Amino acid sequence: MINIIVLITYILLMVAIAAWLGKRSKMKTGTDFVLAGQSLPAWVLAGTMLTTFVGSGSIIGGASFVFQNGPLAGIFFFLGTLLGALTLGFLAQKIRRKSFHTVPQLLRTRFGNSTGVIGTVIVLIAFTGIAATQFTGAGYIFSLITPLSQTQGAVIAVLLITFLALAGGLKSVAWTDFLSAVVIIIGLVVAVGFVLVQDIGGFGSYVDRLDPALSSVTGPLTPLQILGYFLPLFLLCLGDQNMHQRLSAAKSPRTAQRAAFLFFAGGLMMVIPIILLASSATIVNPGSDPDMAVLGLAVGGFTPEVVGAVILVTALALIVTTGSSYLLTCSGNIVYDLIFRGRESTEQAQPGKQVLTARVSVVVVAVCAYILVQFFPTLLDLQMYAYTMYGAAVTPAVLAALFWRRVSAAGAVASMLTGGVATVLWEVFGDGVNSVVVAFPIAAAVLVITSLATKPAPALEESPAQRRAAAEA
Incomplete structure (x- = not known):
C-alpha cells in the first residue's frame, strides 16, 4: 500500500506541474516549446540534463551490467556519461552561442540540406529507440508496485x-x-545507506563478500568489450541533441557552462549509488534477474517497505524524465527539420502552428517507440543499439561541424552513412564486441579522409542573436 501511495503522489505532482507550465500564456512559439524561451537557470538545466541522460539505461540496463560484470567494470560503463558531461563543460559556451533548435539544423546550416535530412533520419531512429527503453523500464516498475502486468504498465x-x-x-x-x-x-543515497549497513554489515563486509570473479578491473570482460560499453555513452553524451538543446536553452553561455559542470557533479551522486546497489544485489540477492538487480532489492524483502517504495519511485522518476525528454527532442526534429524546414518566418507569423505540430509529433513518436520495443529481447540490447546508432553516425559530424573548420559536406555525409550502415551490419552479422567498437572508428576515419580530399564546408555564420550571446560570455 505504501508503494502505491508514494507512486500516486509522485505521478500527481509531476502531472500538476506539467499542466500548470503548459498553459497557453506560458508557451506561445516553437522556441518556447523546444528551448523554453532560452530562460532556464543553471541548476534547472543541470537537473534536466542529468535525469535525461541517466534513465532506465542506468537503473535497469546499467545495473544489469554491474550485476553481471562487477562494480569496477561498472565504473568503466558509467565513465562514458561522466567524462561526456565533463567534456561538455568545456564546449558549452560555444554550443550556447550557436543555439540551434536541433542537431540536424546545425548540420543543414553547415553542410547543406541533404546532410540535414540524413541527420534527421538517424536522429529519429536512434532517439525513438531510446524512448522505447524508457517504456519498457517503466513497465517493469509499474508491474512491481501494482497488480498490472509489464505490458499494461508500459502502456x-x-x-x-x-x-x-x-x-x-x-x-x-x-x-x-x-x-x-x-x-x-x-532516494539513492537512502537506499545505499540502508542496504550497505543493514543488509551487508558495512563497506568492509561488502568488499569481503563480493564474488572474486567480479572484483577484477574489467570483470569477466576483455578490455575491448569494456570499450564497447564505454564508447556509446560517451559519444552519445557529446553529441546528444538533448544536451545541445538544453545548453542552448540556458540564459547565457556562462549559465550553460555552469550547468554542464553541475551535470557532472550530479552524475557522480547518481552513478555511485547505482553501482553500489547493483553490486550489493550479487551478495544479498544473487538469484536476481540482472535487469532487476536494483529494483529487486525493493521487492524482495531486503529493505523496509518505505525504503523499497523510495527505490521504486526513484527508478520510475529516472525513467519518466528521460522518456519525456527524448519524445520532446524528437518532436523538435519533426517541427524544425521536416515540416517547417527553411520556413523561419512561420514562428513569427503563425507561432501556434509549430506548438500544435510539436504536440502531435510527440504522440506519433511515442506510438512508434512502443512498437519498436517489441523487437528487442532485452532492454540492454536496445539501449546499446540506440546509443551506438547516434554516437557512431551523428556525433563525429556534429563535433566536426562545431569545431573543425576543414570538415567538408561530403565528409559529413559519408561519415553519417558509414556509421549508420556499419552499426546495422554489425548488429546483424557481427559478434564478440558491441557495434560501436567497429562503427565509430570507421565513421571517424571516413570523415577525416573524405574531408581532406574534398572542398571544406563554409564556416558557420553567427546570427545577430548569437553575436549578442557571445558578447555576454
Whole structure:
C-alpha cells in the first residue's frame, strides 16, 4: 500500500506541474516549446540534463551490467556519461552561442540540406529507440508496485511520459526533471545507506563478500568489450541533441557552462549509488534477474517497505524524465527539420502552428517507440543499439561541424552513412564486441579522409542573436 501511495503522489505532482507550465500564456512559439524561451537557470538545466541522460539505461540496463560484470567494470560503463558531461563543460559556451533548435539544423546550416535530412533520419531512429527503453523500464516498475502486468504498465508509462512531454514542452520537462533529480539523489543515497549497513554489515563486509570473479578491473570482460560499453555513452553524451538543446536553452553561455559542470557533479551522486546497489544485489540477492538487480532489492524483502517504495519511485522518476525528454527532442526534429524546414518566418507569423505540430509529433513518436520495443529481447540490447546508432553516425559530424573548420559536406555525409550502415551490419552479422567498437572508428576515419580530399564546408555564420550571446560570455 505504501508503494502505491508514494507512486500516486509522485505521478500527481509531476502531472500538476506539467499542466500548470503548459498553459497557453506560458508557451506561445516553437522556441518556447523546444528551448523554453532560452530562460532556464543553471541548476534547472543541470537537473534536466542529468535525469535525461541517466534513465532506465542506468537503473535497469546499467545495473544489469554491474550485476553481471562487477562494480569496477561498472565504473568503466558509467565513465562514458561522466567524462561526456565533463567534456561538455568545456564546449558549452560555444554550443550556447550557436543555439540551434536541433542537431540536424546545425548540420543543414553547415553542410547543406541533404546532410540535414540524413541527420534527421538517424536522429529519429536512434532517439525513438531510446524512448522505447524508457517504456519498457517503466513497465517493469509499474508491474512491481501494482497488480498490472509489464505490458499494461508500459502502456500506462506511454500515457504518462507522453503527457509530460506535450503539456508544456521543455519548460515543463526541465522543471519536472529538476524536481525528480532531487528525489532521485535523496532516494539513492537512502537506499545505499540502508542496504550497505543493514543488509551487508558495512563497506568492509561488502568488499569481503563480493564474488572474486567480479572484483577484477574489467570483470569477466576483455578490455575491448569494456570499450564497447564505454564508447556509446560517451559519444552519445557529446553529441546528444538533448544536451545541445538544453545548453542552448540556458540564459547565457556562462549559465550553460555552469550547468554542464553541475551535470557532472550530479552524475557522480547518481552513478555511485547505482553501482553500489547493483553490486550489493550479487551478495544479498544473487538469484536476481540482472535487469532487476536494483529494483529487486525493493521487492524482495531486503529493505523496509518505505525504503523499497523510495527505490521504486526513484527508478520510475529516472525513467519518466528521460522518456519525456527524448519524445520532446524528437518532436523538435519533426517541427524544425521536416515540416517547417527553411520556413523561419512561420514562428513569427503563425507561432501556434509549430506548438500544435510539436504536440502531435510527440504522440506519433511515442506510438512508434512502443512498437519498436517489441523487437528487442532485452532492454540492454536496445539501449546499446540506440546509443551506438547516434554516437557512431551523428556525433563525429556534429563535433566536426562545431569545431573543425576543414570538415567538408561530403565528409559529413559519408561519415553519417558509414556509421549508420556499419552499426546495422554489425548488429546483424557481427559478434564478440558491441557495434560501436567497429562503427565509430570507421565513421571517424571516413570523415577525416573524405574531408581532406574534398572542398571544406563554409564556416558557420553567427546570427545577430548569437553575436549578442557571445558578447555576454
